Structures are given as C-alpha cells and as structure tokens.
Amino acid sequence: MTIHPQTEIAMRHAEESASALAHLTGVARHDVAIILGSGWMSDADRLGPSQADFRVTDMPHFERPVAEGHPGSFRSVDADGKRVLVFLGRTHFYEGHGVDAVTHRVRTAAAAGCKVLILTNAAGGIREDWPVGTAVLIKDHINFTGVSPLHGADFVDLTDLYSPRLRKIARKIDPTLAEGVYMQFPGPMYETAAEITMAKTVGADLVGMSTALEAIVGRASGMEIMGLSLVTNYATGVAKHPHSHAEVLAAGKSAAGRMSDFLAQVIRKL
Ligand code: 8IG
Numbered sequence: 001m002t003i004h005p006q007t008e009i010a011m012r013h014a015e016e017s018a019s020a021l022a023h024l025t026g027v028a029r030h031d032v033a034i035i036l037g038s039g040w041m042s043d044a045d046r047l048g049p050s051q052a053d054f055r056v057t058d059m060p061h062f063e064r065p066v067a068e069g070h071p072g073s074f075r076s077v078d079a080d081g082k083r084v085l086v087f088l089g090r091t092h093f094y095e096g097h098g099v100d101a102v103t104h105r106v107r108t109a110a111a112a113g114c115k116v117l118i119l120t121n122a123a124g125g126i127r128e129d130w131p132v133g134t135a136v137l138i139k140d141h142i143n144f145t146g147v148s149p150l151h152g153a154d155f156v157d158l159t160d161l162y163s164p165r166l167r168k169i170a171r172k173i174d175p176t177l178a179e180g181v182y183m184q185f186p187g188p189m190y191e192t193a194a195e196i197t198m199a200k201t202v203g204a205d206l207v208g209m210s211t212a213l214e215a216i217v218g219r220a221s222g223m224e225i226m227g228l229s230l231v232t233n234y235a236t237g238v239a240k241h242p243h244s245h246a247e248v249l250a251a252g253k254s255a256a257g258r259m260s261d262f263l264a265q266v267i268r269k270l
Helices: 005-025 104-111 164-171 194-199 210-219 247-270
Strands: 032-036 072-080 084-087 114-124 136-141 180-183 204-206 223-235
Touching: 005 072, 005 104, 032 104, 032 247, 072 247, 084 247, 104 114, 104 210, 114 210, 114 247, 136 164, 136 210, 136 247, 164 210, 164 223, 164 247, 180 210, 194 247, 204 223, 210 223, 223 247
Parallel strands: 032 084, 032 114, 114 223, 136 180, 180 204
Antiparallel strands: 072 084, 114 204, 136 223
8 A cells, every 4th residue: 555645754754753762761762652641740750760740742743732731842761671651631633733743642652662552641530439540451442533544545454452461461460341333533622422422322431632542643653552440520411510521630630640640550560
C-alpha cells in the first residue's frame, strides 16, 4: 500500500519531534509511552525518577495546551532501567487543530522507539455502580467523533485494540479493576441526557473526549495499547446535578496518587 501524503507528513513531523526529544532528554530511545490525562497528572513523580520536565512546545510540531489541568509538559522517567516517556496532558480533538495534532504524541512516541502505549483519561461514568474515583480498564472503544485519525486507504485492523496481554497484567496487579467500553465524543460540551441514553444503549460504559483517536494511531504505528479511565463524574442524566470542570479536577486530584502508584506497578511488570 502506498502511504498517503498526509501520513507521510505526520510521520516526518514525528521523526523530527522524536529527534528533538532525544536531544532534550539525552535519552536516545524510549520503551514505553504514557499519556496522562486529567486526574492522572498531579502525582506523576511516583512513576519513577526523572531529571526534569520539558514543554512539548520545546519540540517542533506540538500545539500549545489549552485545557485547564493540562500543562503540556513531558518527562523521561527511569523505571528500574525501563525508559518511560511521560506526557502530562494531551491535545484534544475539540481544540480544532485536526487529527494529526491530536495524535502527534502517539506518532512521536512510536518514532522514539516505544512499543507500549498507555493512554489515561478522566471520563464520565454511565454505570451507577461506578462511583467517582473508580478506575476502569478500557476493553474496547466506540469512536463517536465522526472522524478518522488515519489518511487514505489505510485499512488498519482494530481487533483486540486494547491489548489482552496488558489488561491481564493490570488485573493481576488489581483484581478488582473494572473493565468497560469507552466512547469518545467530539466535545467540548458534555452530553445531553438523551445522548447518554444512546451511549448506554449502544454499549458504552464511559464517555470522554479523548483516547480513541490516539489508540487507533497507536495500533497503526504497531504499538501495544492499554487504556485506563478514571471516573470523575457520573454522565449526564445519571448524575443528579450539572457538571463542572472544577469537580472533575478535584476528583482527579484526590485519586492521582493511587493512579500513579498503580501505573508504576504496571510499568515494572511490562
Ligand atoms: I472528566 O461526562 C469527563 N470528560 N464527553 N462526558 C464527556 N467527557 C467527559 C465527561 C463526560 N467527563
């Protein structure tokens, strides 16, 4: 298959970013990449020692961060010899920079040598038995953004997109870990109650504004993928009151230590 010109550009940009990343961190190749979403960032130091934080905008081709609680930094963590590339925050589809901006971290991670990609997010929970603070392993997704992050006739297979091997590792560390289907909406508005009824009907357990587009490019780039959601609010209609971003940030902050400790264990077992 010939590579679509837009994919070629995205891959060249990723190579350029990866080369800047190696120069900034002094680490030529990384093994694992983690994208920390809201609710996952505040205790990132627990993942392992790192020299310093860098701004993604110190590399070419990265967009400036906009969402509150998304600093747009990254670090290289030494997890007992395993090199882990950690992005604090992501670029969202709703920022309007297009799918290549959304997936640029993923392509950069692949270009930097990463074979495993861990995607984390904060999400709205549809299931009443998952209170705020519940960590959920993503077992599959529904891409409801209406767009594809791939270009041209790139017929990528998405069977077992969220690696059964990695899910087994996660459940071994925490046998109580819930598993669910994540549905990515375009955002930035939260859903209506009717949309959540639809989401539930088509098999979603969680709703959010990220992750699915990134996972698709991760697969297309040959990486093994793990997805983790932290429920920071009940979805519309399930919730008894309106949503606020402050509430999401607070729920994330109180869970971040637990989430980082869990991720640290996962990394060491990969
Ligand atoms: I945090 O209820 C968080 N992100 N789409 N819906 C969507 N995204 C979210 C939600 C939610 N909560």
